[in-house]
Amino acid sequence: MLKIPVTELFSSIQGEGPYVGARQIFLRLPKCNLNCPYCDTETIIPEKCRMESIPGSKDFRMLKNPIELNELIELLRSYDFSLHHSISITGGEPLLWADELQLLLPLIREYNLPVYLETNGTLPKQLDKILPFVDIISMDIKLPFGEKVFWNVHEDFLRKSLSKNVFLKIVVDEKAKLQDLQNARDLIANVDPSLLTILQPVTKINGIESPKPRQILDWQRLFLEKLKNVRVIPQTHVFMGQL
């Protein structure tokens, strides 16, 4: 049986985007193909994965990584699916494990639990492999950092995602450049101006500061010039004290 490395499995409250407040099961997978300056997540493959022994208790037991898919399904079955809106497949970048997810997600869907994919939106070929098994896609639009620019790959990814319930999330800090924001807005507008777009002020980290209140208002107005549905939602799990 195929194995998959897992960072952690737990029950909590979604703290970002339009599903904020929804109770979800979180399956966090390790590794990422990016290295965003504001990343707040450990992305290495841990020797042991953290599994919440009683869902929602924040009491974890450690299991050896990687874990067999059958075993992971058995662990998931200890969760009360009726309590949860969906299962969030998150990371890291979960699409790095597309081959494994291609086998795991159909098993999860047998429990009628919607699959919510949180992705940085840069691996469109890997998305192809699991798209039929995904219900909701939270796709990042990454503003350029260092030498890295993602516009083309993001557009490809977004077009593939349109068959699903997809929304966009753009993390912004006080040094975001106007031209990059315009490019992000135009990319979305060219694909579908009615797509829900979330501007997420960065949570202060590594000397990276949140935008000033005035900046956020100006940027929302900039996006609304071409898009129909633009909301500003910060990371709420941070001040809720949730994982």
Ligand code: SF4
């Ligand atoms: S895409 Fe997400 S997990 Fe990957 S480096 Fe960026 S913030 Fe971290």
